[in-house]
Amino acid sequence: MEREELIKKWLNNELNPQELEAFKKLKDYKELTTLSNNLTRFKAPEYNVQEGLNTVLQNINTSKKESKTHWLRPVLRIAAIFAISFSVYYYTTTLDTNINTLAAQKTTIELPDASNVSLNAKSHLVYNKSRWDKHRDVTLEGEAFFKVAKGSTFNVKTKHGIVTVLGTEFNVKQRDDYFEVICYEGSVKVTHNSDIVILKPGNSFLKIDGKLIAKEKETSLYPSWINNESYFKSMPFEYVIREFERQYNVSINPQNIDLKQLFTGSFSHNNLEVALKEITLPLDVTYNFKNKSTIELTRD
Structure with missing residues (x-):
């Protein structure tokens, strides 16, 4: 895979384990990761890059004509660097993080609050690091087992419904016309169309083709696919x-x-x-x- 493609996928958090190893072998791997770590330590003030650049250019145009040859080029360089720096910072800190698993593949990730998510095969999880302190929201397609750290409301959004918790362990499976939530610890609120159900440990919510299916109480401590x-x-x-x-x-x-x-x-x-x-x-x-x-x- 080309260097540019590896870097692009790294920025989007889309590298699979093999691609991650290839990325670590890049000659500028250390510089790239150092830059990324340094950028995350800064919080950009609210600033309109285009407006700032226009102001600089307007000042240049209204300055005395005879002085342009002395400082025009350095100012333009500074303005360009300024605009690029803010663009790079905005790009790297506001992107959604996308995690995908292929067929016959599983993975476990740690969210910004130390919550853990195990993704089953052919699943897709999306979350945003920059907004995590205010909104603990993830979007799921497929199946995942969550161990949620205690804190503010945690939402798992699927096309079939929303699962809301504060801190607990549960499994969500959303596949085409299949939607299932199983609570293993704590309590879980499931919102599906007009249905709102509170699940306690061992309880399940299952709908297939829009029909609610009754299930026996779950006795295991976690979903079988984890093993x-x-x-x-x-x-x-x-x-x-x-x-x-x-x-x-x-x-x-x-x-x-x-x-x-x-x-x-x-x-x-x-x-x-x-x-x-x-x-x-x-x-x-x-x-x-x-x-x-x-x-x-x-x-x-």
Whole structure:
């Protein structure tokens, strides 16, 4: 990957582990990180860069004509440096931080208040460091497990609803027509359209295709995917397949199989062959590899 592309992705906090190692090997890695650290120590006053530059240029134009040749060029240089410096500072301190995981990838990040977020495969998290002291807000697409440090209100925004807490542990899963929140510690307020629900430890809120689904009380201390396993209790088989595709970065083509049939069981994230047996044997389904990344499921 080109040096400029690595730096751009670094500024946007979009480097994956392999790209981060490549970025650390750049000759100017130390200078770039030092500059970034120094910039974050300063808080820029409210200042209109364009207005400031216009003022400088206006002063230049109204000055005595005979003196222009002596100081015009240095002033222009200073004005340009001034404008660029503020632009760089604004750019580097107000950007949203974007965290993405690919299929078969998980990651854990620490937020500015020491809260921790574990992202499941094919998930996207967005937050803003510069506004974090006033607004502890994150936007989520996919699935994440949160350990929230106590403090001001913490909001997880999804396209299906908002999860609000003060300090607790909970899991949010938002995938297409699937929205689920499980509280593991503390309490969680879930706002979904006209529904407002307060969850206590072990309680869940689940909607599939807009329908509220009742679930048994959760007894585990954290979601199973944290330990590289996906567990399902009376879940339509199509959702099992979707999760399998995310965890193994494969495409599954079901043939003559009822995807609405309910599945109870689990599959591991560490062994493709074993995992395939775990989801097919209970339903008397067979599988065949069409190629390295495409699997066909059939029922005899």
